[in-house]
Amino acid sequence: MRVEPPVRCAVVGTKNIAGKHIPVLQALPESTVVALCDIDAQAVSTAAHEFGVDKTFTSVESLQAWGQYDAVYVLVSVLAVADIAELFLQAGTPTFIEKPPGLYTVDTERLAAVANETGTMATVGLNRRFYSNTMAGRDALLETGEVVSVTVHADEDVGPKWDDPRFPPEVAARWVYANSIHALDLIRYFGGDIAQVSAVQRKVGLPVPDSFSAIIDFESGAIGRALADHFAQRGGHRYQVRTATATLTSGHTLEDSCTLTRRNREPVQFSLTGLDRRLKPGFPGESKAFLRAVQTGNPVEFPSPTLVDAVKTMQMLDAITGANEWSPKSNPVSQQPS
Ligand SMILES: NC(=O)c1ccc[n+]([C@@H]2O[C@H](COP(=O)([O-])OP(=O)(O)OC[C@H]3O[C@@H](n4cnc5c(N)ncnc54)[C@H](O)[C@@H]3O)[C@@H](O)[C@H]2O)c1
Known part of the structure; x- marks a missing residue:
């Protein structure tokens, strides 16, 4: 209609x-x-x-x-x-x-x-898929060839969330799904669908696993790396994506300019543009679509x-976090011994 x-x-x-x-x-x-x-x-x-x-x-x-x-x-x-x-x-x-x-x-x-x-x-x-800097950077990167590697850092200081009354323990425990999903979803945004994930988890400072390291095989043959430490200060969402001849690197935060680098060429920077500069970045683009x-x-x-796409991203998070073992739907973490 x-x-x-x-x-x-x-x-x-x-x-x-x-x-x-x-x-x-x-x-x-x-x-x-x-x-x-x-x-x-x-x-x-x-x-x-x-x-x-x-x-x-x-x-x-x-x-x-x-x-x-x-x-x-x-x-x-x-x-x-x-x-x-x-x-x-x-x-x-x-x-x-x-x-x-x-x-x-x-x-x-x-x-x-x-x-x-x-x-x-x-x-x-x-x-984050609709950040104007990231979209322009991705377009320019793809002009140099197919993506061969994607590395995403989704580090966050999650400890304070456990003490914040705005976040129930169930949400703090599944912070990867509640918030880090933004950065980790960029793995699929850049690399496409996933064939296989190999991951290890550690529990360092929080009541649940809080350190995640994964190697991702894309269906395209490209390789991905997902890294998320959730137990310490100085977090950050960042990416680095490569074709055979070029590298796209996010800024210190995803809102900062990203940079395309190629051997023997001047680096090219991509900043937020249009409504992203005065409204919450990505919101104008996602709503227009x-x-x-x-x-x-x-x-x-x-x-x-x-929603099908979101299911695929969440299945990737399940594989990265191993959460179906330590935080299954039928046994929320709030009921588990820490
Ligand atoms: N995209 C982003 O960058 C981003 C950032 C923050 C939050 N979020 C998401 O936005 C959503 C809302 O987050 P928030 O921080 O605004 O939460 P919030 O808790 O500050 O506000 C949520 C509001 O929903 C209302 N509410 C709860 N149950 C309701 C119901 N059954 N019917 C009607 N209203 C109901 C609450 O009264 C509250 O006013 C969450 O899904 C969160 O993950 C996205």
């Missing part, structure tokens, strides 16, 4: 990250925010006032009963995302789902199955992550 622009968007979950998505939807000519919904009446009222949105709801049921929207953004707390997203997929509403769609791969698989059964278009907010799919009624295209 085609939708005439501006696409009418409802936003569910109106606190932290909604404050970054709503300005994007209000800045893009192809969208308008018609309703806000949050079970926290204070949160929805504050956001409605800040962003000038009149229509508010304190339950998804009442929002769905109203129904005057073309698409929905599911931006609720990590542990609620899968259940709320499922309600909209069941209703056939084109759905933007913040990452991780499910904290467990089985939940994301369930969402992918529902989207498939109902024929509902959905995309997942793995916004989602809104285009809503308008045309066509599926989202690469690099937009579909």
